[in-house]
Amino acid sequence: MNYSQKLLAEHLQKHPEHNQYVSAIDLSKAERAFHATSFSPERRGVLVVVDYAQRCEGFKVQLNQAITTAKANGIVKVCEQHLEEIHKHFQKEIAQLFINYIHAESVCMSSAITGPANFPVERNKKRLASAMNKYDAIAEREKQLYKRAVKMLLPDGDGTVIKSDSASAVQQLEAKLEQLVKEKEMWIAINKMVRKVYPKGQLKAGATQNDIDELIKDLQTSFGLYEDAAINLLKPCRITSKVVAFPSYSLTNRSQEIKRTEQRIKEQKKLEEGRESNQLNDSLDNGIEYELTEDNKIAIHFTTKPSEEVRSILKSNAFKCSRHRNYAWVRKHTLNAQNAFVREVLPVLKDIAA
Structure with a gap:
């Protein structure tokens, strides 16, 4: 086992999930590509192989996260059966781009390694630029493949934005409306609790730090807030210096959003009725x-x-x-x-x- 193989083995010991990817890139070729540009070509070669493995694993993790988010947002149509096929296609495409990069890097040189005598400066600049372009193309293609994969796995989106052409648009909108109403009711209840200690936004006469601490605990237990979140709600306004957990404009904005969502549900139902009527x-x-x-x-x-x-x-x-x-x-x-x-x-x- 040579030095580069030893370095790669150490990495795989810490990250066994990368084992399935490393064989796609020839470690010896990756190492040789940096002989004229690096004082440690073995380490650079290993970094290239690891970079490829990390991208492949990261792609899979991102897609799984997108699917989990979509399901949590109430998306019904999730084509998980395509996940393995998409991942294999990604590995194949990205591996070829890494091979192209390694090939471009193999003709580059550094005067610090080869020596300055008769060094082809202009030619080397072009070769370095070509190698960098090949490397940048990997990230660009990675973004394109991820976007395409999400579209294939989640044709109705991930639920972050509710599309009118989604098969479960009405259900998503109704779930969103329910959440908005619950949040508004919670905000009103929090304001009511805060006013017991801060009537009209000012600390009530005779109130002590114990009263404030008790209020923070009540906010945590009654509404499931973290301590930091409860404390932030009691910070005075920068303009008025009053303590109001949720100002009136926040409640007004939430009411308007509820109305917009209700209107959109009506429009969506009308839209779906039009689709079923076959009039188009x-x-x-x-x-x-x-x-x-x-x-x-x-x-x-x-x-x-x-x-x-x-x-x-x-x-x-x-x-x-x-x-x-x-x-x-x-x-x-x-x-x-x-x-x-x-x-x-x-x-x-x-x-x-x-």
Whole structure:
């Protein structure tokens, strides 16, 4: 066992989860790539292999965290069966990018290692820049693959943003509304408790530190707060110097958010009723067809390329030509999209000559 193998073995002893990845990168090639640029090519070679292993493991951990978050947010549609396949594809792609980087690094030199005599400065600058670009491409591709993976695993999103085309949008919105109402009720109850010691935001006459400590304990036990959170609620306002746990504007903002969520639930239910009614699926006499797709897009299929005037109307109503859908013009289905289609687009489509 040589020095680089020994270093790698020590790392794997501390991080056994990396064992499954390290064979994808040739350690000896990674080591040789740094012979002309580093005083410790063995260590640099090991760092490259470890870097690859950490990215692979980190990718898997991130995806599992995204799935856990989605489930906690009430997302029903989670395609976990694709996780292993996605992870294997990630390993393969990132391994190839690391191999490209190692190859680019192997032709680089450092005058500190090779000596300054007849050193090809300009040529080496280009080679170093190429190697750095190859390394930067790894992180860039990693982001792209993660974004694609999340889209495949969580087609309805992770629940952080509730999409109107999600299969469980109403349930998510109702769960959010319930949480908002509970929080508002808790804020009101906390304010009521704080006012017992701080009436009108000022410490009541005769109150001592013991009263404040007792209030902090009551906040912890009654509302499940951590001590730091309870103490922060009793900090005086910088402007008024009064102690008000949740100012009136916070409660007003929360009330407005509750109203917005209630309104969105009504709109979402109306939207889903429209989808079930099948009113956005028809064929016109001139051969033009329109439909509501499975992924909730309004799609218009033309027999030929539409005229400049028609294309302009479609674009002004947020429709886009999709080459992935056989050049259909599409827009995400929302109430606004449906109204715009029926009011602005459909009459134009009907007027097109066969």
